[in-house]
Amino acid sequence: GNSVTQMEGPVTLSEEAFLTINCTYTATGYPSLFWYVQYPGEGLQLLLKATKADDKGSNKGFEATYRKETTSFHLEKGSVQVSDSAVYFCALSSPMDSNYQLIWGAGTKLIIKP
């Protein structure tokens, strides 16, 4: 079946460091891929998405490229800030699923120290 695997957290970085959070997936067909972010005490919100191979999603300085050859959608940011501290979720939506159910990764907690 479809699945999403994220790197385990927490990930702790200093301010202005480079960030990578790994996400790999297993899916039939051509899924859409998403990154959602959850700030402390809040619900999840969409950070970025990509709907086909080689697409790059970007938002708020974060980027992720849909790599079909490696079945990956790694999240990157060149210089993180304390305000980026949050939990990040990778997810996929497969058109092969009749109800387009989102499949979620377990989430990666990111802690940025000043």
Next chain:
Amino acid sequence: NAGVTQTPKFQVLKTGQSMTLQCAQDMNHEYMSWYRQDPGMGLRLIHYSVGAGITDQGEVPNGYNVSRSTTEDFPLRLLSAAPSQTSVYFCASSYDPGNTIYFGEGSWLTVV
């Protein structure tokens, strides 16, 4: 610009009590869903609905009921609360299930 509104935000229940978590959206979305979030387990789908009058089970439906009498509302009922249902619950909606999902702010439920 309300989006998805959940109530209550916090609730403490005794084992065996019943309660309803309310969810309403004002975006005219057909697709609505309920998730629970537990430490280290990410999000797990409880129930979902693809339109008024249509509901279906997700990954962890036991102990929960839903109904969808209108497009706007999608309440989640706990029939007889158990400590294992202590969790954070999120309601979500989207135009269609493959599109961007909008989440409520969450409901923190403790069953003692």
